Amino acid sequence: MKTGGLGGANTLTGLNFERKVNFQKLIGNIPGYEVKKVSGKSGMGVFFKSNLVARCFRKHDFYQFLSESKINWSNLISKMLLPDDALLVIVRETLFIIEVKYQQVAGSVDEKLQTCDFKRKQYLKLVSPLGLKVEYVYVLNDWFRKPQYKDVLDYIHTVNCHYRFNELPLAWLGLPINKS
Secondary structure, X not given: OOOOOOHHHHOOOEEEOOOOOOHHHHHHOOOOEEEEOOOOOOOEEEEEOOEEXXXXXXXXXXXXXXXXXXXXXXXXXXXXXXXXXXEEXXXXXXXXXXXXXXXXXXXXXXXXXXXXXXXXXXXXXXXXXXXXXXXXXXXXXXHHHOHHHHHHHHHHHHXXXXXXXXXXXXXXXXXXXXXX
């Protein structure tokens, strides 16, 4: 999904990930998109052709969103989870929890991949009072294409979580795409 081979800066239909990710910057670099603060709201607004289509939250911004929505997280879960990135796609009424996992050697990420079901359910507890759905997605690099990851990748799907390799297509998220 790269045009011109330069990663996120020239992406037209998806978000291409590398080792260090600034999710909001990736979206803002796509033609037609702009990421900026929404007055009086937590996180950042994602605008497509001047229309608010999503909101982005990093770490504690997500809990500020819950607070402004009159949700006391500690009444619903016992320990705060801090998402790398959370994207609330307004038209889909869906909160995407996006975790980027980049490996070059074996390590602790292997076991972290097995926690998606628990975390998705915890996020669902937090946003169900708002009528939102939750999708939990890993963006993985090619390291995870190795045969020894087959079982964990299969598991991710069996618990209604998702993974993508190196990119996250806008259409998959339910975000508009520039037709030009």
